Amino acid sequence: MAEQATQSERAQIIDQLLEAEQQRFADTHPKSQSLWGEGRKNYLYGGPSHWMRRWAGGFPIYVDSAKGAEVQDVDGRTYTDFCLGDTGGMCGHAPEAVTEAALAQLKRGTTTMLPTEDSIWVGQELAHRFGMPYWTLTTSATDANRGAIRYCRMVTGRQKVLVFSGCYHGGVEEAHVEIRDGKVGLRNMIHPNGVDHSKVSHVVEFNDREALAEALESGEIACVLMEPMMTNFGMIPVAPGFNEFVREKTRETGTILIIDETHTMSSGTGGFTKTHGLEPDIFVAGKAIAGGIPAGIFGISEELAQRIWQEVPHVNPKKRQSAHLGIGGTLAGNALTVATMKAVLSNILTDENFDKMIANAERLAKSARKLIEKNNLPWHVTQVGARAEIMFSPQPPRNGADVIATRQGDLEVLLHAFYMNEGILVTPFHTMFLMCPATTAEQVDKHTEVFAKFISLLQENGVV
Structure with missing residues (x-):
């Protein structure tokens, strides 16, 4: 584990880590990158909706198919999807x-x-x-x-x-x-x-x-x-x-x-x-x-x-x-x-399905909290119903001012890029996870493994 960096060093390290993750993403998503280049010729902001450009890889994945809680892209890669279309897919894909x-x-x-x-x-x-x-x-x-x-x-x-x-x-x-x-x-x-x-x-x-x-x-x-x-x-x-x-x-x-x-x-x-x-x-x-x-x-x-x-x-x-x-x-x-x-x-959206969705959100939140506590990190997890979020601040915010004062946007972007490379999609605007009826405990546990790897990456480079 590297010695923890100063604030200025930390920002530089995060930038370097993000650059490496975006290069890893480009190397493994050649078809999506090519399609993004084509899309920029005809769409005002590259895609059919300007929201589609906001993923952390530098360009979005282009989807081939989506089923249940998984998405497959045109490069043949499969993702566990906790974004679910920023809630639009809360029923699961193609139910x-x-x-x-x-x-x-x-x-x-x-x-x-x-x-x-x-x-x-x-x-x-x-x-x-x-x-x-x-x-x-x-x-x-x-x-x-x-x-x-x-x-x-x-x-x-x-x-x-x-x-x-x-x-x-x-x-x-x-x-x-x-x-x-x-x-x-x-x-x-x-x-x-x-x-x-x-x-x-x-x-x-x-x-x-x-x-x-x-x-x-x-x-x-x-x-x-x-x-x-x-x-x-x-x-x-x-x-x-x-x-x-x-x-x-x-x-x-x-x-x-x-x-x-x-x-x-x-x-x-x-x-x-x-x-x-x-x-x-x-x-x-x-x-x-x-x-x-x-x-x-x-x-x-x-x-x-x-x-x-x-x-x-x-x-x-x-x-x-x-x-x-x-x-x-x-x-x-x-x-x-x-x-x-x-x-x-x-x-x-039945009582039975909500019971499963909420149980999986609780499972994800509990596992993430254990990792945060084990590694003595100043982060927290909020979970309500079938939704959970990891935030890089010690306590839940009381209001928007608290979010502005404590938010670590560069760390969020790095996490999003790292997650995509590890086969996980989360809401690209912040680190929020949503469960659908098709989400499994095994998919939640995959997130726990990837979150542990992300923490290790930060520790090895002195970010935390």
Whole structure:
């Protein structure tokens, strides 16, 4: 084991180790590298989505196939997948129930801008599972959040959306913010685009009761848009009683509470909301809800629905209905999405499968903690439901400011590159692991072996 390096030496060593891992990646992925070069000729940022460029190898792997909890690339390499499409693949890749439902519906038509009989079952199941009586389907959680925000502004007459610093709620403009020098600024890596975010957003630190109460008492906030615990800036646990405090203060100030469970839906069949008895006005989810077919959902409470109907009444069959609400999309709630959503809710995201997923997340977290303790490392592991995360700081962060102050981004990138070379995929934006029904204990144990090798690499080079 090498003597531990100074801070400046450490940064240089990590850079050198990353360069070596990226070279190892290039040497073993010639076809992916060639395809990446071709893709850059026709795509604005190299791939069909600019998110695809953010993997740590220097270029992304190009996927040949994916099944269960494994991905195979065009270079013939197989990976254990704990990223699962950053939650979009939480049902596992190509689950049989979704595949069969999709194929059957493809033969009967994918989209007509008309409802199908399956939609009745889906609506009833959503109400039963998540506790909201009225639902709207969208093509993504981003669209669901946008629609929810528009409803909130419509019924409150207020403009601002309160979010927590470091949050992520898809492509929602109002959520592209964090606290910078005590003011509203754009969150990490989002480029300015001419919008004055201070006019549409108010941002406070997560778990900060005083700042939240002060903001809501101003009477300017239409809604609070939040995760019940933060998952996209590193996993930030919610402080005891904070969710209940948010609910109390939003009710006192006439502010609508939106809980976005796109990630935390991995807590169980009813999401974090059902598991912990929360009471949102609007419940949002997406990504995995239709087994990887693009889809989002938002459910609305009885009380809020009555307020919305006062603004825009129920259908009057004697009048032509125009697009009063300003949300939606031609493909929202299409027959293919509804069919696959039914398959997911009835056959995949079940209590039995969540029990397996959560057990594997607990197994991964426990094994990682043992390695951290054995090697006396100043790191920690957070696990909630079927999701876990390793963070390179001694204690779980309380808020976004803690993440900014303690995050070791260079070490995260090195870990991601090393993991890919060892046949493991994790969320490329931070070190978060997600289980699907097909994840096995053996795959979790493979991660433990690779994590031990990563620790040894750092020790041999004096990084830790």
